[in-house]
Amino acid sequence: MDTQHDIALTHALAEIPGPLPVSGVIHVAIPHTSRFTVVGNHLAQHADLSLTAIGIGVYIQSLPAGSQVGIKALAARFPEGERTIASALRELETHAYLHRSRERLANGRMVTRTVFCNQPGALLRGAAVVPVTVAVAPVPVVTPAVPAPVVPAPLPAPEPTPVPEEAHPPVRVPSRIGPKPPRRPLPQPRELTPELHLSASALLADLRRHAPELVLSEDDVEELAPGAAAWLERGAHPDAIRHALTTELPQPPKYPAKIVRHRLTVLLPPPLPGAQELTPIHRTPVTPFQTCEGCDRAFRSPAPGHCRDCRAQYWEAA
Template identity: 60%
Template sequence: MDTQQNTALTRALAEVPGPLPTSGVIHIVIPHADRFTIVGNHLAQHPDLSCTAVGIAVRIQSLPQGIEVGIKALAARCREGEKRIAAALRELEAFGYLRRVRDRLPSGRFITRTVFCNHPTALVHPRRPAAPQRPAAPAPHPASAPAPALAQVPTSAPAPAPAPAPGPASAPPPEPDMSAPPPVPPPPVLSAPPAPLFVPLVPPPTAPKPPPAPLPRPNEPTPELDRAATALLSDLRRHAPQFTLSETDIRQLVPGVAAWLERAAHPDAIRRILTTDLPHPLRHPAKLLKHRLTALLPPPLPGAHELTAPARPRIAVTPFQTCDGCDRVFRSPAPGHCRDCREHRAHRSEATRTAA
């Protein structure tokens, strides 16, 4: 017997509006009457969530309120292991779909509540409610016809009092002013706004890059430096064929090489630094030379006076002297008598003057 054809599928494909695509998926949409869950495309097509996390989110969203959705409870319901489920829950928590909140009961015991939000972006950027449309002004009607406002009175409201019999001087009842906008109820006052479950992962603005450092130049440019720098740059292609520079590039790089030569850098050392450890492939040799000449510029050689050790400050030491009167040793810049001998001589001179 030949392969059976699914006539129901063929009939459903025939009912798909528009021409069928030649490749890709074909959707056959059958409206659900019961047992269905609405899932937003922001979750189903999330670019940063794994398929496991999306599936776990759909499973949690389809469960009724109060069902345990811990790692072990989900592992008992799903085929995935506890490690994959734990990783998926961490992904959902990072993007705001899932949050674990510690709450305190009136008894004082702390519990952990698991909160799942099917649209976390709406918590951060809530949509404004649409402005109510104004009802169209009623067409003019005879006074005997009932007013439109009375026709919409609910049945539970008490019946209005009967209007008095129309007389020759009776006037029609005033019609309600339908041109004024209906009153908008004030927003509910919350004691404290709830913490948002979703924080948009917006990267900080990129800081502007600093301008590149200028190419170094010699302090005292001379024709000899210019000639030597030009010869060194023109000779680079002999050592590295990648550095076959144009005349324009050489003229632009000559000041940088001249600054190196002015600082007593040997030409072989400059050539080795510029041509070793090259990237592959080398796309812009002139830019690489400019970067190396700028970033690796050596400092000037120190002078002879900068290399000598600084002289230590000399401390003046007062020499020892021998007293001429008592042979006592004391410190003094010049020979003579010690302090005691000077005081004794001064006291004796004073006594002599007094006796005279």
């Protein structure tokens, strides 16, 4: 079988026009007639995506609508572990290829809605969305290999002519599919001393004794230690930090490290006030009102007596 394949490949290479490159890949491009998916080079050659993320993105794009693409479903299909697959899905979310949201159905059940966009850049520019019907064709019967003529790869299709709105109204995709805003940075202490770093790391590693769901890896503890150190530097007691990080956890917590990072960031207490801020404000004493012993009028004086007019009359009489 291998020999037959090698012979067919040799004939195919001989049909390629022009000199072959001396190094690098040589493409034998045979047009697909069934069971194929069009993938943009912006995904296949993405400079910031890992190879795992690109592969999972291509796989999801090739599936029919309604297919299960959760972490456990992908881990059951591929040899990569759940942690690697979860990291790849987060990469696709960061670059707007993938969007996941929790929604409540009419019967009250919560489900995860997954949306995959094959061209995030075009979506942000307001391009119309064309519904795609995904059909799986039957596997063709294998026949003896016959060298097929090699044709050059097809040129990119020209931009489609805009269709009047009355004839084909575009399908609007919710704006929430756009890229997420950057998350708030993890708090940092003013000075991360070795003693402070050790105390923060020990506090984070000890969380699983108080909440078995919060099992952090060594890398997670090393990454989150500055955030816990910022709490300790601001005078927060370790018991108070544990209570803030372990109380009312979602069940089940899918990403313990993300939960701890979020709470360290949004629940950070303010610095303790200094002695100057706690000094009470001294107010000027107010002179009380007195009732005049001569005319019963009210006047301000530190002691009872007569008002100004009555005192003047007494002075004139004297």
